[in-house]
Amino acid sequence: GNSVTQMEGPVTLSEEAFLTINCTYTATGYPSLFWYVQYPGEGLQLLLKATKADDKGSNKGFEATYRKETTSFHLEKGSVQVSDSAVYFCALNTGGFKTIFGAGTRLFVKA
């Protein structure tokens, strides 16, 4: 079946450090891929998405490239801020009603 695996957290970085959160997936067909972010005590918000191979999603300085050959969708940001502290979820959808989420990766950014 379809699944998403993302690196375990927590990830702790200093402000202005480079961020990578790894995400790999298993899916039949051609899924759309997503990164969602959850700030403390809130629901999830869509951060970025990519719908086909080699697409790059980007938003608020975050980027992720849909790599079909490695079945990956790693999240990156060149310089993190304290306000980026949150839980990040990688997710996929193959066109049905069920969006599959990874377990989430908690990011702490220290000033």
Place this chain on the structure above:
Amino acid sequence: SQTIHQWPATLVQPVGSPLSLECTVEGTSNPNLYWYRQAAGRGLQLLFYSVGIGQISSEVPQNLSASRPQDRQFILSSKKLLLSDSGFYLCAWSVRLAGANTGELFFGEGSRLTVL
């Protein structure tokens, strides 16, 4: 613009008591609606989804149920709560497309349920 609200935000209930969580969407028509549960340190588990009034699909058998009495209202219920029902419950909606789903979800603020 579209908004989604769910309530209550926090709920502490004894084992065996009933549950009702409500969710409403504004600014859109005919949305697909979803209930997810997020257990501590884990990902999101899809509980129910609905493509229209009175149409409910269950993903995981359990003592919870869902209803959609109006186009933009989605309710999660239980007659008797279990300790294992504790968690963070998230309502979400997506645009309804004929024969497909974009997979892009818009979430409410969440309802934290503690069963004691």
